[in-house]
Amino acid sequence: MTATADGQAPAVSKPPRRRARAAGRLLRRPAFVVLLLIVLIALFGPFFLGDPLELGPDTLAAPSMQNWFGTDQFSMDIFTRVVHAARLDLLVGFIAAALAVLAGMPLGALAAYRGGAFDTLLLRVSESLQAFPTLLLALGIVTALSPSIPVLVMIIALVNVPVYLRLTRSAVQPLVNADFVLAARCAGKGQFTILRRHVLPNVSEVVFAQFSVNVAWAIQILAALSFVGVGVKLPTPEWGAMVRGGADYMIYGQWWVALFPGLAILATVLTLNQVADEIRHGS
Amino acid sequence: MNAGGGMDGIDRGPGAGEIPLLTVEDLTVGFGGGEDGGMSIPLQGVSLRVPRATRMSLVGESGSGKSLTASAVLGLLPEGARVLRGSIRLEGEELIGADERRMRRLRGGRIAIMFQNPRASLNPVHTVGGQIAEVIRVHSGAGRRESRNRAVDLLDQMGIPDARRRASDYVHQYSGGMAQRAVLAMALSCRPDLLIADEPTTGLDATLQQQVLDLVIEQVKARGASLLLITHDIAIARQTCEQIAVMYAGRVMESGPTEEVTAAAANPYTAALLKAFVTVDRGRMYAIPGTVPTLSGPLAECPFADRCEMVGPECRERVPELRRIGGREVACVKA
Amino acid sequence: MREGMNGPVLEVGELVKDYVTRDAKLRQRVARAVDGISFAVQPGETFAIVGESGSGKSTVGRVLLKLTDATEGNVHLLGEEILGMPERRFRALRRHIQMVFQDPLAAFDPRATIRSSLREFAGFGGGRSRAEQNRAIDQAIRDVGLPPEISWRRPSQVSGGQLQRLSIARSLLVKPQLLFLDEPTSSLDVSIRGQIVNLLVEIQDREGIAYLLVAHDLRVVYVMAHRVAVMYLGQFVEIGTRDQIYERARHPYTRGLLEAALLDEPARAGDPVRLTGEISEEQVRKPGCRLTPRCPFAEARCDEPQQLRPTGDGRLVRCWKAVEVPVSIGLHGSGSSSEGR
Numbered sequence: 040m041t042a043t044a045d046g047q048a049p050a051v052s053k054p055p056r057r058r059a060r061a062a063g064r065l066l067r068r069p070a071f072v073v074l075l076l077i078v079l080i081a082l083f084g085p086f087f088l089g090d091p092l093e094l095g096p097d098t099l100a101a102p103s104m105q106n107w108f109g110t111d112q113f114s115m116d117i118f119t120r121v122v123h124a125a126r127l128d129l130l131v132g133f134i135a136a137a138l139a140v141l142a143g144m145p146l147g148a149l150a151a152y153r154g155g156a157f158d159t160l161l162l163r164v165s166e167s168l169q170a171f172p173t174l175l176l177a178l179g180i181v182t183a184l185s186p187s188i189p190v191l192v193m194i195i196a197l198v199n200v201p202v203y204l205r206l207t208r209s210a211v212q213p214l215v216n217a218d219f220v221l222a223a224r225c226a227g228k229g230q231f232t233i234l235r236r237h238v239l240p241n242v243s244e245v246v247f248a249q250f251s252v253n254v255a256w257a258i259q260i261l262a263a264l265s266f267v268g269v270g271v272k273l274p275t276p277e278w279g280a281m282v283r284g285g286a287d288y289m290i291y292g293q294w295w296v297a298l299f300p301g302l303a304i305l306a307t308v309l310t311l312n313q314v315a316d317e318i319r320h321g322s
Numbered sequence: 323m324n325a326g327g328g329m330d331g332i333d334r335g336p337g338a339g340e341i342p343l344l345t346v347e348d349l350t351v352g353f354g355g356g357e358d359g360g361m362s363i364p365l366q367g368v369s370l371r372v373p374r375a376t377r378m379s380l381v382g383e384s385g386s387g388k389s390l391t392a393s394a395v396l397g398l399l400p401e402g403a404r405v406l407r408g409s410i411r412l413e414g415e416e417l418i419g420a421d422e423r424r425m426r427r428l429r430g431g432r433i434a435i436m437f438q439n440p441r442a443s444l445n446p447v448h449t450v451g452g453q454i455a456e457v458i459r460v461h462s463g464a465g466r467r468e469s470r471n472r473a474v475d476l477l478d479q480m481g482i483p484d485a486r487r488r489a490s491d492y493v494h495q496y497s498g499g500m501a502q503r504a505v506l507a508m509a510l511s512c513r514p515d516l517l518i519a520d521e522p523t524t525g526l527d528a529t530l531q532q533q534v535l536d537l538v539i540e541q542v543k544a545r546g547a548s549l550l551l552i553t554h555d556i557a558i559a560r561q562t563c564e565q566i567a568v569m570y571a572g573r574v575m576e577s578g579p580t581e582e583v584t585a586a587a588a589n590p591y592t593a594a595l596l597k598a599f600v601t602v603d604r605g606r607m608y609a610i611p612g613t614v615p616t617l618s619g620p621l622a623e624c625p626f627a628d629r630c631e632m633v634g635p636e637c638r639e640r641v642p643e644l645r646r647i648g649g650r651e652v653a654c655v656k657a
Numbered sequence: 658m659r660e661g662m663n664g665p666v667l668e669v670g671e672l673v674k675d676y677v678t679r680d681a682k683l684r685q686r687v688a689r690a691v692d693g694i695s696f697a698v699q700p701g702e703t704f705a706i707v708g709e710s711g712s713g714k715s716t717v718g719r720v721l722l723k724l725t726d727a728t729e730g731n732v733h734l735l736g737e738e739i740l741g742m743p744e745r746r747f748r749a750l751r752r753h754i755q756m757v758f759q760d761p762l763a764a765f766d767p768r769a770t771i772r773s774s775l776r777e778f779a780g781f782g783g784g785r786s787r788a789e790q791n792r793a794i795d796q797a798i799r800d801v802g803l804p805p806e807i808s809w810r811r812p813s814q815v816s817g818g819q820l821q822r823l824s825i826a827r828s829l830l831v832k833p834q835l836l837f838l839d840e841p842t843s844s845l846d847v848s849i850r851g852q853i854v855n856l857l858v859e860i861q862d863r864e865g866i867a868y869l870l871v872a873h874d875l876r877v878v879y880v881m882a883h884r885v886a887v888m889y890l891g892q893f894v895e896i897g898t899r900d901q902i903y904e905r906a907r908h909p910y911t912r913g914l915l916e917a918a919l920l921d922e923p924a925r926a927g928d929p930v931r932l933t934g935e936i937s938e939e940q941v942r943k944p945g946c947r948l949t950p951r952c953p954f955a956e957a958r959c960d961e962p963q964q965l966r967p968t969g970d971g972r973l974v975r976c977w978k979a980v981e982v983p984v985s986i987g988l989h990g991s992g993s994s995s996e997g998r
Contacts, residue, residue: 223766223777224751225755226777527710527917532917607880
């Protein structure tokens with residue numbers, strides 16, 4: 040306390056003001072913009088369209104000005120159904136992936152930070168979970184339980200937990216003895232504070248990139264489960280189930296019934312994967 | 323830009339017969355942009371000459387451009403870097419704009435390179451002896467057995483004990499010092515005229531540093547080759563090389579016979595570097611104030627002006643050219 | 658608060674640190690990085706440990722800060738034994754012993770502003786208001802010769818030299834009694850190195866902090882240290898005052914290190930010593946002097962265990978020849994002190 044003894048308290052420095060150029064930053068991430076669009080469509084689209092279960096005059100009508108994507112075997116409007124289905128698919132995808140992150144990330148971080156028996160145990164459990172083919176595992180559990188939406192979400196989340204656990208663990212491991220973590224220990228910070236303040240923020244980029252991939256993956260699993268008939272059942276609007284329902288008509292030339300929901304899956308999955316890339320490579 | 327043009331050696335220099343082994347003139351290298359101004363120019367007209375059978379050091383701090391100069395000579399400029407101006411000649415042959423095949427032949431042949439990290443220069447999945455033998459085989463056309471024997475001989479000459487057995491080891495089985503000896507053996511395997519050693523001992527401890535440098539000098543001398551030693555340590559340069567070139571902010575500040583330059587530096591930067599590195603003062607260390615300038619455009623004044631004790635208004639007028647003063651060249655208006 | 662204590666800031670007794678690793682066949686291998694070292698650091702002094710990489714010198718400091726566990730031995734910080742102390746209780750004592758890292762860029766959280774890194778230290782143990790913390794941070798930054806505004810940047814946005822100053826400012830925020838300097842200049846450029854060394858010396862003169870300096874740069878050690886310990890393969894081979902070590906080194910390893918450092922001055926007594934070969938952990942398993950394969954003076958008796966022995970001028974040397982027959986290893990009694998006959 041020698042240098043400050045001169046009485047006059049010097050003005051405390053202020054942080055510089057920075058204009059967030061969010062728009063500019065978004066433009067450099069086109070896939071992000073597309074994803075935003077898809078989410079907006081899922082959120083607000085249904086308000087502008089009719090009931091997805093409403094029956095029309097024609098079954099299996101080809102795409103026209105009346106029915107942009109045509110109608111299906113029940114004479115429902117496919118465009119309306121594809122937009123409505125976006126809600127369910129994205130919601131299941133996001134929630135399942137989010138649950139997986141919430142469980143996997145702290146566990147993985149703790150495993151890496153603690154090490155020892157705790158780490159080994161978690162690793163073995165997640166390895167044995169991952170040893171099963173994902174779809175088969177999901178299939179097994181769904182057939183054992185009754186296939187309701189919450190059950191589907193839980194299952195998709197469960198098969199994704201090991202992914203985050205291992206990802207976070209391997210990202211955290213090099214940080215455990217990083218100098219800045221040691222410095223925080225020198226500042227008298229405890230284990231959990233250090234994890235929360237210094238370790239997790241530094242792995243968030245990797246985890247968020249994976250999150251995006253996993254939402255896509257969750258949507259694919261849901262669609263696949265619906266496709267093989269244990270997921271969502273028609274006529275509930277869901278992309279996988281719609282593809283399943285339309286597949287039979289493909290050979291008769293009524294391609295639109297399966298194609299449009301299929302394209303919706305493709306576009307969403309590609310966009311999410313692209314977003315993951317942008318997170319990884321972005322500034 | 324004389325890219326592509328000067329292959330036929332028009333510019334043979336004044337005195338015939340006295341062509342230096344390596345001549346770098348006004349070498350200017352830029353990164354990125356160009357028109358939109360996002361350009362950085364890390365080399366701002368570097369000039370130096372390495373005569374035959376001479377050991378020369380290129381001394382500078384990080385960002386001085388010493389390693390980039392070496393990369394340019396080797397034709398291995400990093401992605402995004404362009405030669406804006408200048409020439410690099412190996413015995414009169416222009417290397418800027420030379421085609422990649424020619425450069426590749428020079429790199430393994432007349433010019434050899436030794437990097438800071440020996441483990442990164444050797445392939446981890448091949449035996450050390452096998453790699454050296456391969457280089458010999460490709461460059462000299464010798465047979466397998468013959469190449470192998472020559473590789474073992476070389477390792478032995480580099481002071482690797484039990485060379486025949488160690489030749490079958492992989493690089494991870496070598497200690498740091500041994501690995502750097504093996505890299506030297508590989509560099510010398512095709513009998514280069516010029517060995518470029520980029521901080522060859524920086525990762526090594528002082529006692530090892532000395533051993534490796536002794537070996538490099540001995541080998542280069544015995545083979546009549548030239549050495550371009552790139553180092554941040556002027557004390558090492560002083561001990562190893564007859565000639566010295568001191569770089570700062572992408573320019574050569576002073577060059578000449580090492581003894582002359584270190585005994586009485588003509589450029590204040592050289593003097594400051596010597597004081598900071600060599601002189602040990604009790605209780606206080608010599609410090610050069612300020613930081614190295616960022617080279618975001620062409621220089622307009624002496625790059626050391628902001629940190630120089632002797633700075634005057636004439637230092638700000640323009641970039642001082644390298645001028646010949648006695649046996650050396652100095653870029654300082656006050657010299 | 659320094660009046661109360663006249664004893665050493667830090668006292669280390671027979672410290673041992675083993676690293677257990679597994680080899681390719683999953684067999685346990687014990688590597689002894691630190692092998693029974695003892696020393697004390699007095700208030701306001703700089704105690705330096707020098708040696709090549711692999712000597713274990715950095716490990717010593719990390720053990721003392723309890724960033725890694727010791728295997729054996731005892732450490733007293735301001736009189737209190739800390740090795741057996743649980744982490745939770747030691748946390749409060751951390752304010753007395755701090756660390757400056759070799760690479761300042763690695764020592765700061767890349768995502769956080771420098772200021773928030775400093776704030777963690779300013780808020781040590783709680784009890785300071787945010788305004789007080791801010792004033793303390795700004796003052797600490799001014800004390801190392803930088804404008805406080807710089808702290809709003811991120812670590813990657815300032816130069817290495819500036820960041821090392823900020824790292825020093827950060828560790829001083831808790832007013833430590835002892836600062837462990839782990840190669841504080843070796844990631845910096847030559848022209849910046851002197852600035853940091855001078856700053857550290859100024860701070861010591863002003864605040865009376867003790868330094869434990871670990872470095873391989875013998876120029877830096879010469880300028881900063883009061884006493885020097887030379888470490889080789891986990892052991893101290895020579896301990897003495899700075900001048901004893903630099904001008905009248907006894908141990909062949911010390912002399913070899915000084916020779917290789919290409920120092921201009923001071924003039925050294927005795928013939929120059931050149932060490933051959935390199936450091937090898939195999940030697941740790943042998944009972945005798947660990948330098949024998951590299952030492953030009955080695956003979957049969959060197960294979961017997963060597964103790965640190967006093968030479969009569971207050972220093973300790975782990976070499977029987979240096980103590981008993983210095984002339985045989987090229988020490989011609991040209992030094993000012995008695996040759997310990």
